[in-house]
Amino acid sequence: MDTKTWQLSAPGVWRLTIKKPQSITPLSWMNVSPQEKALQQMPQVAPPFDWDRIQLEEAGDSLILSFPLDRTEKLYGTGLQLLRMNQRGRNRYLRVNSDPKQDTGETHAPVPFYISDLGYGVWVDTARIVTMYCGSTMKQEDTQSEEIRDRNSDLGWRATLVASRVEIRLPAEGADVYVFGGPTLADVVSRYNLFCGGGVLPPLWGLGFWHRVPTLYNEQQVMEEAEQFRLHDFPCDVIGLEPGWHSQSYPVTYEWEKSRFPEPEQFVKKMEQNGFRVNLWEHPFVSPKSELYADLKPLSGSHTVWGGLAPDYSLTEAANLYTKQHEQQHVNIGVSGYKLDECDGSELTNNSWMFPGHAKFPSGLDGEQMRQMYGLMFQKMTHDLFRSKNRRTYGLVRASNAAASTMPYVLYSDLYEHKQYIRALCNSSFSGHLWTPEVRRARNAEDWVRRMQTVCFSPLAMLNAWGDGTKPWSFPEVEGVVRHYIKLRMRLLPYLYTAFARYRELGIPPFQAMPFVISPSEIAQAEASAVEAVQQLNTTDAAYGKKKVREWDDQYMVGDALLVAPLVEGEDEREVLLPAGIWYGLETGERYTGGCIIRVQAGLERIPVFVKSGSVIPMTPALPHVPASGTRVPLELVHFGAEPGEGLLYEDDGESFDYEAGKYTWRKLTVTQNSDGEYAGELTGDSEEWISYNSITWRFSQTRLETI
Amino acid sequence: MDTKTWQLSAPGVWRLTIKKPQSITPLSWMNVSPQEKALQQMPQVAPPFDWDRIQLEEAGDSLILSFPLDRTEKLYGTGLQLLRMNQRGRNRYLRVNSDPKQDTGETHAPVPFYISDLGYGVWVDTARIVTMYCGSTMKQEDTQSEEIRDRNSDLGWRATLVASRVEIRLPAEGADVYVFGGPTLADVVSRYNLFCGGGVLPPLWGLGFWHRVPTLYNEQQVMEEAEQFRLHDFPCDVIGLEPGWHSQSYPVTYEWEKSRFPEPEQFVKKMEQNGFRVNLWEHPFVSPKSELYADLKPLSGSHTVWGGLAPDYSLTEAANLYTKQHEQQHVNIGVSGYKLDECDGSELTNNSWMFPGHAKFPSGLDGEQMRQMYGLMFQKMTHDLFRSKNRRTYGLVRASNAAASTMPYVLYSDLYEHKQYIRALCNSSFSGHLWTPEVRRARNAEDWVRRMQTVCFSPLAMLNAWGDGTKPWSFPEVEGVVRHYIKLRMRLLPYLYTAFARYRELGIPPFQAMPFVISPSEIAQAEASAVEAVQQLNTTDAAYGKKKVREWDDQYMVGDALLVAPLVEGEDEREVLLPAGIWYGLETGERYTGGCIIRVQAGLERIPVFVKSGSVIPMTPALPHVPASGTRVPLELVHFGAEPGEGLLYEDDGESFDYEAGKYTWRKLTVTQNSDGEYAGELTGDSEEWISYNSITWRFSQTRLETI
Structure with missing residues (x-):
């Protein structure tokens, strides 16, 4: 294939159109324009490869596009990966999945965009599933005999040979492929975000503390629970209602249940007078009891979910019905936003809780495309609704995709492993997403306080008590520590808000994984000293041996001055990779010289946070x-x-x-x-x-x- | 579609050819003929449905074939499922996977064959991945509004509505679809096995005890280890060698490592003189150090694995090279068989340990087809080699597919959960497979003895000490119990062998899950009394609530007279579903009246086994x-x-x-x-x-x- 047909699409962004991509894609759906002015102010950059080194092959029904890889290059991104940060050596099967427990690449946000630590990125803009083989395949002609060792006799044997290409399995119909230049990894991500319209600037209240009440609470109970925050001296800005506010749920009506919320407008107004915004949970599937049902039925997919319609919101008529109903019954009475749940079901693991890939939609989209796009569709429809009122919103969503950096939504998951949640916070920074490590419940006070500390240094600080009825003060022995960190977050609001403003204007993520601020060589140095080689004989539990390389996926930057290194239950000390320069323990005052790995201790009363000298x-x-x-x-x-x-x-x-x-x-x-x-x-x-x-x-x- | 074109293919077996199926399929590869005589002796049976009730739809690139479902019908099979027995309500994504940790349908043996407890079965004969939506999808027109409940207020709400169809996503190129009649579930399975050539009859020695030695043992160490079995009074028939016998492994040479095995022929002969057969581990990927390499290179796929070639054994020339080498270097000197490892890598979870789906093979097959077929290819090649010598073989394989009932191979997995292993033993009976819950190591003596008890009542009783060097007497406190059960297995050989002979002639599995011997109504009765309804409010760990229905997937029949109900670590009693009739505890003599659920206790010295009165x-x-x-x-x-x-x-x-x-x-x-x-x-x-x-x-x- 002639790969010289790459076109400059924006400063430092090149596009190749392969075959005839289908019209609906994340980029087309978001209908955003690149932030040309900000892009022009970025460093000038040449294409990262000779285009000749990129190959396109047909393989049966699919197209394989491949890019060269350097030997030690690391690859980040590919959406919201929970299980690793460096994706090198892995197949990433980028399908939306509500339950991504195995390291297959499936995720709540399957973005076919990888970013090399050498300072470039590759993105496929498509509504279909893409598989990225991130140096996990080896072609015959690339196999070096001399690298093959004998596992029986050679300790240098490795379970995975170093591959020299990324192979990308494109949709059969083709796609637009983009290459982003750097020069640094951070520049690549900013360029991507700016290309997708820039970052979101949430309303200031969205950065306060959030609390979601038990699902069957009525308006009186909600107001009493809200009042408890003031009585307990815990800041709170947003109260979230769960399924019980609907007159029917699973599937839903989007209509207030009158027995629990007889006067929604007054309820929302009273809440606002007391300083609380109201956020509403919903999911995509429309109950026969909803007034929308009859009109949406012919505009919906061939399959139902929980018995509810799956509307085809790529149709303007369907989107208008949804928007008008939400406008009249929620937004006009003061509701501040939504939690968009269950737009991410997986055909594989969740079974009947999502329509199948072969479902047919009136627009001609199929179930695969609709699933990959559903999260984006709800984000865009609700965002546009609020924008039409000149009000910003901020909310939660369980599915996203590419080109979502302008969306006022934060990803979350029903999974609940604390370390994964911290890793997700890091990984979300690579692809224009935000993530909240929401707190729900805890095994004990230690687990509780560690999760609360982390969530206070995240894009959305929330306790989700929908099922368990927890309160921030549920563990009295650590109530003071939790209060302290929620208040610290409130004190930092000008700093946080400024970080988001830089996201909006310059595409710089407000929360960043370490590769944004440390160069590959610095990371390599740190890793070299931190490798724990586990090369004992293979056992029943790890048949292929393991080499553990620390990825520093458990610490991150908040803005450009603060480095957060959370602890999880069971830990009272940890290693921290400190970038070069002088740093202080934000609350300890201890002075550190960076450019190395330090070891810090912290009792339950502290989360290790470091501030850069000169900030x-x-x-x-x-x-x-x-x-x-x-x-x-x-x-x-x-x-x-x-x-x-x-x-x-x-x-x-x-x-x-x-x-x-x-x-x-x-x-x-x-x-x-x-x-x-x-x-x-x-x-x-x-x-x-x-x-x-x-x-x-x-x-x-x-x-x-x-x-x- | 006109579904009246179903053709009678054998007694009680109907075939529908959809579009133009590709030529290589499990059935075509196995090259078997139906056992017409035995099929004719089975009960005459009419088609299980009006063919009109089966629908075929095009959906984008794929074809959706759907079959009606009754409301309470249960569906078994879909290959070697480790995580559940009744597949009703689940999507089964039938891709070969070496690491099937999530309940997606992926498995070591992805057979698109489901068996209804109403007494019929549906099978798709294809080398491609098939997805079976086993009552997990709901079409708009099938959705009954009155079944939709309100989760907020109605305790009758269920996370999954009852669907009225199975939808099967066929390969785009089409496939042969078969329907098998009963009248009973057991008849369906026998019919399927007979259609695929009948069941395998292993050599008698294959039913003795097996032991695999640590990978780097040399011939002296192997012989010493074998001798220890005699000294410890532990029966043993087969010693397995692990990767270290190859002159290079990962990838492999298939050639003896001279430093460890200087005189293989004499070694194998000496072992045989002492009553031990030798079994050799291998995997599919050929090292550049193998003498086969140069000849196989042009006959191999586009991608290497561990640096080794992935030969295209659908080519006669490649198969002949493999067979000739194995004949000369192994079979002719007395090697008894193979353990065929790693022919099951998964693109998703194992990454670089398998070629990708888009790999190209010289025959025109692609990576998807080759992966789905690889296990069958090795089984068939080695079986044919031994058959050409008029010797039966028996061995292990980690990947299989449909039409494999004539193959002398037993499936196993690197996963190691004891309950899953028991369930796999049950589930293997639905689709013409055998399974060994091999023992490797144990957390403690209790875990050890429980696993040893189970494996002694399985198709292949093996301790696999390749990585850990365990011996059957590794836990001295239970050495006597382990010896007792290995000896009991040896005593039962005539009974076991007879059960296999019935498999061969009548297609009746020698090991059977409970639905083979208890009717749906009897099972339903038992289940009704055993349901533990868990309908408390959804929590963070189980957002959609759970209803636990016992599947009786932890007990099974051995032959037609013995019922085995293993215990696992941590249990000293359990419930057992006893079919109607009088039963005795095989070793306790206790008398039970069946047709109900009993509770039995058993200390470490006993595995609960029941014998039917009159046997x-x-x-x-x-x-x-x-x-x-x-x-x-x-x-x-x-x-x-x-x-x-x-x-x-x-x-x-x-x-x-x-x-x-x-x-x-x-x-x-x-x-x-x-x-x-x-x-x-x-x-x-x-x-x-x-x-x-x-x-x-x-x-x-x-x-x-x-x-x-």
Whole structure:
């Protein structure tokens, strides 16, 4: 194949159209335009390979596109992988799966996009399943005889030879394939996000604390539970309702159950007056008891789920019905957003809880395409609805795909392994996703507090008590620690919000896995010292032996100044890979020299968080909830370390899309030191006028955060 | 579609050819003919449905064939499923998978054949992956609004509605579909086995005890280990060698490593003189160091595995090279058979340990087809090689498919959960497979003895010590119990061998799951009393609630007289579903009235085994190994219970295929009782002449087996 037909699609982004791709794809569905201006400000970059080195072959019904691989290259991304960070050597079967317990590549967000630590990325824009063989296949002509060792006699034998290509199995109908340049891995991801329209900026209240109440609570119980947060001095901004608010669930009606919610409008209003936004759970499958049913029936797929219709929302008529109903019954009375559940069923593991791949939809889409796209469809429809009201929303979704960085949704899972949840937080940063390691319940106080600490340093800090009725204070022995971290999150809101603003404008993820901030060679150095070679004889449990290489998939950056290294139940110390530079324990004040692996200890009262020397962190007091837009609160600018430094602060009204019309302010926070050693802080920005703050306090040369 | 084109293919077997199936399929590859004579002796049966009720639809690239389902019907089979017995309500994605940890349908033996407890079966004969939606999909037109309940308020809500069809996703190219009549479930399976050529009759020595030695043992160490069996008074017939016998492994050479096996021919001969057969481990991937390499290279697939060639054995030339090498270097010097490992890698979970689905083979087959067929190919090639010498073989294989009932191979897995292993033994009986719950190591003496007890009542009783170096006497505190059960197996050889002879002639599996011997209504009765309804509120761990229905997938029949109900570590009692009639505890003598569920206790020294009253069990002394063909030993005919009864006894030379020329004897063992209450035994059969026995002892009206 002539691969010289790659076209420059945006600065540093090249496209190859293979055969005749079907019209609906993640990119086409999202209907976004690249952020050309921001892309042009990125470093100029040449194509990462000679296009000649890319091969396209037909193999039966499918097309195999292959890309060269360097020997030590690592590959990240491929969507929301829960079980590993470096995908090199694995087949990634990128099918949506609500229950991805095995390391097959199936995931809640199956994005056919991998990012090399050499600083380029490859993305296939399709609504179909793609398999990426990330250096896990070896062609005869690429097999080097001299690399084959004897397992019987040679300790150098490895279960996997090093492959020299990525093979990608494309849909038979073809697809648009994109290559993103760097030069760094971080640049590749920013470029991808900007190409997909930039990152999302959530409403400020979305970054507060969330709580979901038990499913059968009525409005009185919900209001009482909300009030308990104020009485217990626990901040809370959002209360989520679970299936019980529907007049029927599994399948659902989208209509309020009158016995539990007789006056929804007043209920939502009262909640708002008390500082709580209301978020509604829903799933895609429409009950015969819903008023939408009759109209949606002819616009739905051939198969039902839980007995409910699976509407074809690629049809404008169906989308309009859904949107209008949601507008009238939820959005217009003040509902703040949704939790979009179960749009991710897997044909394999969940069986009857999803339509099959061969289901037929009136638009001509089949079940495979609809499953891969369903999560995106609901995100887009609800986002557009709120946007039409000039209100931002923020919510949860259990399925996503590519080109979703503009969507105000955070992924979650019914799986619940804490380490996987931390890894998911890291991995979500590679493909324009957000992830919440939501807390539901815990085996004990230790498990509880460790999960609560992690979730407070995540895109959405939520306790989901739908089934178990837990409260943040459910373990009295650690109530104070949990309160402390929820309040710390509230104090950090200006910093977090600024990180999201950079996501919106520059495509820089607000939460980042370590490869974003450490170069391959630095990581390799750290890994070389951390390899635990397990090459004992194969046993019944590990027939092929194992070589354990630490991936540093259990720590991450929040913004550019904070490094978070959570502990899980059973741990009171851990290793941390610290990037070069001077760092301080955010709450311990301990000083570390980075560029190496350190070992830290932390009792239950602490999650290890490190702040980079020279950072300036904007903070506010720990309010019980985000105040109404325009309310001004004190601002504290905290500078860490001995050397001069700088930070950023973004503000806007926090709720609307007026920022698109320029109604926002960027300020640079600069700390200088004069010859007497005295520090001074300076604020420079677009505007003198403050939207959110009424007093400014500088703190210089801190080594630790003052306790609240 | 006109489904009236179903053709009678054999008595009680109908075929529908859809589109143009590809030429290579399990049935075509096995090259077997239906056992017409035995089929004609089965009950006459009409088609199980009006053919009109079967629908064929095109859905994109695939074809969906659907069959009606009754409301309470259960579906068994779909190959070697490890995680459930009744497949109703599940999607079965029938792809070969070496690591089937999730309940997706993937398995070591992905046979698209389901058997209804209403007494019919449906099979798709194809080398491609088939998905069977076993009542797990619901079409809009089949959805009954009145069955949809409200999960919020109705305890009758169920996570899965009852579907009214099986949908089968066929390969795009079409396939031959077969329907098998009953009238009973057992008849369906016998019909399927007879259609595929009948069941396998292993050599008698194959039913003795097997031991596999650590991989790097040399011939001296192997002989010493074998000798230890005699010294410890543990019977043993077969010693298996693991990868270390190859001059290179992973990939392999099929050539003896001279440093460990300098004189293979003498080694095998010495072993045989001491009563041990030698079995050789191998896998499919050919090392550059093998003499076969150069010739096989152009006959191999586009991708290598562990660096080795993946030969295309659908090519006669490749098969001849493999066969000739094996003949000269192994079979001609006395090797008794093979363990065919790793012919089952999964693209999803095992990654680089299998060629990808898009691999291309010189014959035109692709990776998907080759993977689905690879296990069958090796079984057939090696079987044919031994058959050409008029020697029977018996061995292990990790991948199989349909039409394999004539193959002298027993499936196994690297997974190791004891309950799953018992369930696999049950499930293997539905689709013409055999399964060994091989023992490798144990957490403790209890785990050890429980596994050893199970394996002694299985098609292949083996300890696989390749990685851990365990011996049957590894846990001294239970050494006596393990010895007891290995010896009991040796005593039961005439009975076991007779059960296999019925498999060969009548297609009746020697090991059977409970649905073979209890009718749906009896099972339903038992289940009704055993349902533990778990309908508490959904929690974080089981979001959709669970209803636990016992499947009785943890007990099975051995022959038609013995019911085995193993215990696993941590249990000292259990429930047993006893079919109607009078039963005795084989070793306790306790009397039970069947047709209900009983509860039995058994300390470590016992596995619960029950013998049907009226049975006559042929036994021999517990010899250290099966004696050379023609050696005559004492025969004991043990009659159980008070009433008259009967049994069967089959004998032949135990080693060759001469039985095909009529060189075998069936005898009926009849016990009568006269008016004085005295019992008498009578032997009637084709022949007066004995091949294997030199004295006959009758024991009447026993309630328990006399201790050895």
